[in-house]
Amino acid sequence: MIAPGQSQKGGQGSNQTQVAGDMIVNIGITEERAQEIALATARSVVQDFAVESHEVLQNRVEELDQRVIKSLSAADALDSFADPAFIRSYKHAQEGAAASERPADYDMLAALLTDRAKNPRERPRIVGIDGAIDIVDRIDTEALRALTVCNAVASWRPRAFLVGQxxxxxxxxxxxxxDGPLPExxxxLDHLDALNVVRRNSFGSMKSMEQFYGEQLIGYIAPGITADEVPQFVGADLLDEPWPLLILPHExxxxxxxxAVVDVEQLESQLxxxxxxxGYLETVKGQAASVFGLGQQDPVARAELMSRIRALPHFGLVVNWWDRNIQNGYHITPIGKALARANAFRLDTEQRLERD
Structure with a gap:
């Protein structure tokens, strides 16, 4: 429908759209069109370098382009090529690819651009992503590995109610x-600080892994009660309510x-x-805390948990490395978080890590 006061004319076979206010038109970018746009921006990137290097630079940028288009196509986000803000970030990524000989950098840049395409209006997140794009070609491999591991410690934890799982x-x-040695x-950290990936805190230290995972996996190390003490009913103001089927032998x-929960929040979520x-929720949570000790740390259970963790070939290695470096205080910036996530998703070929 056309608003009063407007007129519209068009030739045979034309497609027209007219509205009275603002409108966003989804123009449907195809892979072919995306490649054309990528090629056009690549030309402007390559021409800034000496002619003698053009062939090498074009090959590197093409490597990036193919990865980005494939990734955006899989994410149904090719229309990002119609967004000027995305194109600006894309050009910076092409500049980074042109300056880097590491194929892994192209994968990371593709992951960062895909993350940006999926969150086009989350400005705080975009600042981190764009900052990460600008430094991909300059970050040391071991420092990046350490950053990725440290960010993973803070970002992901298990949901399985069984300790073994x-x-x-x-x-x-x-x-x-x-996927390789961690730096000592x-x-x-000084290198990452110089790149604005972390902020050093010379007067602080990190929690030990026993402290950290004691809090993160507190349901695993609750005191619990002996089998003959397990109540049949919830009690309190739910005298006749049977206990939920959430009780298991303490591993x-x-x-x-x-x-059988990782923490109190998981118990609430399940209920x-x-x-x-x-009302039921609050009563069960209260009884879980007072009867089973949910929310408390049993020192025997915690020691056994750490013993099992240290026996694992990779998790144990990370725990021992972390504890050797707890005196080096720092926090990861938005740039560092974006970079670490991109690297983690590059390495997670089974796609078992949560993407959101």
């Missing part, structure tokens, strides 16, 4: 991401039983998924 998940994560000393304390009321 949870540790298997963490072993997969670190076997995947620690502080030079790698870290022989002869004991615990609530809500089962359609339980808020």
């Amino acid at each position: 949870g540790l298997e998940t963490l072993e997969y994560i670190f076997a995947t991401l620690a 000393g502080v030079d790698w 870290l304390k022989t002869g004991f039983m615990r609530i 809500r998924a089962a359609g339980k009321s808020d």
Whole structure:
């Protein structure tokens, strides 16, 4: 429908759209059109360098282009090539690819651009992504590996209620991401600090892995109760309500039983998924804490958990490396987080890591 006061004319076979206000038109970028746009921006990148280097640079940029188009096509995000802001980031990525001889950098740049395409209006996130794009070709390989591992520690944890399955998940994560030696000393942190990837804190230190995973996996190391102490009913104001089927033998304390959750939040999530009321929820959470000790750390269970972790070939290696470096305080910047995620997704060929 055309608003009053407007007129519209067109020749035979033309396609026209007219509106009274603002409108966004999805023009449907094809892979062929995306390649044309990529080629046009590549020309402007390559021409800034000496003629003698053009062939090498074109090959590198083409490597990036093919990865980006494939990744965006799989994510149904090729229309990003119609967004001027995306094209600006894309050109910077092409400049980074032109300056780098590492094929892994092209994969990371493609991952960063795909992340940007999927979050085109999240400005704080875009700042991190664009900053990461600008430094991909300059970051040291071992420092990047350490950054990726450190970010993974903070980003992913298991959801499995069984201890064995949870540790298997963490072993997969670190076997995947620690794909080579991890750096010692502080030079790698100074390098990352210079690139605005981390911020050093000379007066602070990090939590030990026992402290950190004691908090993250607190349901695994709850004190629990002996089998003959397990109540049949919830109690409190739910006197006749049977206990939910969320109790299992304590894998870290022989002869004991615990609530089958990683933490209190997972217990609440499971009860809500089962359609339980808020009142029921609060009562069960209270009884889980007072009867089973959910939310508390049992020192025997925690020691056994760490013993099992240190026995794992990759997770144990990361834990020991982390604990040797806990005196080096730092925090990861948005640029560092974007870079670490891109590298993690590049390495996670099985796609078992959460993308959101």
